[in-house]
Amino acid sequence: MQTLNQALFIFFAVLAVASAILMVTRRNIVHGAVFLITTLLSTAGIFLLLEAEFLFIVQVILYVGGIMVLFVFVIMLVNLDVSMRQVQFNRQWFVAGALALVLAAQFLFAIWAGRGALRLPAMADEISPKNTEAVADALFSHYMLPFEIASILLLVAMIGAVVMAKRRVG
Amino acid sequence: MIPVDYYLFLSLALFTIGVIGVLTRRNVIIMLMSIELILNAVNINLMVFSRMWGTVDGQVFAIFIITDAAAEAAVGLGIILAFFHNRETVLADEMDIMKW
């Protein structure tokens, strides 16, 4: 069981990172979107390893089945063949990449300094509700206000996006 | 057992790739996709700490982040479509109408 768990973690992690790299470097944007989907799906697998069952399904339904569908639609809407032939990276790419790596090095140092200090608890003592119900409990008690505000966020997004896109129709 | 560090390293890798994507690519759609990658890396962190403390707060936050990502993608892509309609391009460095 333990080795299976580790094997799965390594599989998902390698898949996620590899397809993330491919996503950023591919010239063909549809392929890029497919690689991002792969990354998101392997992240969902990681969530499952962390026993976040509900978030696993939210990730698949919302991120992969919803948001990425939006991306794919837009990619099909804009003409792709022109942008395929253009230069893919901007002029400052070297500086930008270097800066990003510096940032990464800082984080790496921070995590490295604290390595081993953080451990996952092996077992909990009390018998617990199921994950989905635990999330629902938290969502509808402690996080009720953010939950209502989320609906305002969605309302604003809906109106904003429709106004933005509608201009082309009208 | 997989230590927490491993998850953090994974998250860091995804985050860095996302940052590099946002900073270096010219195509705005790919920049938006890289932002999704960054948000995703954050979600991994939330999830592993949620698991570590044995609470679900991190998971609830992750749901809100995904909601936020949906809103961001919707509006961002709406802007891209509107811009594409006007200028026939999706390249970030050609979006220079406001340059003086």
Added chain:
Amino acid sequence: MRCSWVNVDPAMPSQYIPILIYALLAAAFPAVTLIVFKFIRPDMKPNGAKLEPYECGVPPEGNARGRYSVRFYMVAILFVIFDVETIFLFPWAIKYGQLGVYGLVTMLVFLGILLIGYVWLYRKGALDWV
């Protein structure tokens, strides 16, 4: 908010292991059949007009990867918004028995805010082709 749902050693929840195996099977079945029959079936190299996209018999015109109506985008965006909303409804629904009136009011506020947007879209005509 300390409610530990964790009661086993950190591992993939064990009921997902059969699903993992099943997923491998389900992916392997079409792929293997596709590859195996590639060798079995009489192989003729198709050429000429067969390899062109079908456009009712006349030579294909232009590139198919052109641009299409932005209305498809409107459908997708509305889908994403309502999808998020549905996802919030699922945990609400399974907890509803315990939440009672409080749950009803919470959800009425949530849905009410979104309903404003829906009515706006309806009046604006954004749902028309859509």
Added chain:
Amino acid sequence: MGHLIPPSIMPYVLPVLYAVVIVAVLPLLAGYIVLMERKVMADMQARLGPMRVGPHGLLQPIADAVKLLLKEDIIPDKADRLMFWFAPLVSVTMALLAYSALAIGPAFQIADLNIGLLFILAVSSLGIYGIVLGGWASNSHYSLLGALRSAAQLVSYETAAGLGLISVLLLAGSLSMKDIVQAQSDQGVWFGFSVPFGFFIYLVGSIAETNRAPCDLPEAESELVAGYMTEYSGFRWSLYFLAEYANMIIVAGIATTLFLGGWLRPGARYHEHIPGTGIEWLDALPALLTLGVALYSLKLAPQQPVKIQKIVMGLVAVLCLGIAGILAGALFAPAGVMQGIHGAFWFMAKVFAYIYAFLWIRFTFPRYRFDQLMRLGWRFLIPLALVNVIGVGVAIVLRQQFAWGPIVSLIPTTLATLGVAMLLAKDDAPVSEAQTADGE
């Protein structure tokens, strides 16, 4: 047997066995649903349908499968080869994967997930990538337009169907397929009767989601050739087809589990025993039904024109007899075994009844126009589904607060939803002809 298998693997043996069985049987089942469709269509149009291959066309699906497997496989020159290869596989894998949480009877289930229903919905929502990527990869106008249309239709109705399901979840209080059926058993009523509007919304939504007529716009031969499948041929084409029929079984399975009582026997509360035995009257029904089918095909066998057809028909009779034997034998087996086998029988019977309703609708209604279809989804079904969900919520609160009966509290809800439905239908003015443009 027990000492051959290490104990740590033991709990996974049965689920994996089911998995193998499902992957092996499902393509066959899809083929026979195609045959059923053709036969039903022929019957409704006063024809005979396929009669040549095997007695009454019973071997037609196998002949079709062999033909499709051996057909020439064309990848258009301009196509994106990788995606062209990959897309049908995504479609079919996701369609198959959705079965893993479906409970075919209390015993036959690969995994009883806590989030079973959501898992099925999630996986089948991934199938859309097979459609969109396949249409895009073909690099043909028809394909891309068909793919976008198909995807647009799928996502429109997914929302409505999801909201229709939520009205049931309010009553069931769980996402596990087993618990949902158990809740119906406990409350003594199939949820389809409690929330008829939820069922109606899901029925319409599932027809549109599986691209069946009258909502088969993406494959409308008269306007889009074959939609996203235009450039596909041979076995790749049949993979898309397999995915479509597998999805039909999936939506039928969801509807059966949530609205039609899953594997519960009709009249589950009727416990009259056959005198002198411990067997209930209604439990004898499955065995008798299959026995009837067996006898009927035995009667048909001598009437077949060709000798080989006589033999095949005889084999069918023997098969049905065997199933009848199993069903009858289960009556004397321990309760768990009996419920497992009979549950699977009832579940499949309901699934096929639902699919029959699909076919009936298909051959009765004319095809929608695309804008009408989207209008129906966004302007009628979604508000109706929202009202229905809120209504069921209010009904449950009423039940808790004032101790109303479960049926009594749901009647006002249903009536209110009906009123809203009529209001919405009235408000929906006739569509102007001008709004049909699809592309630019």
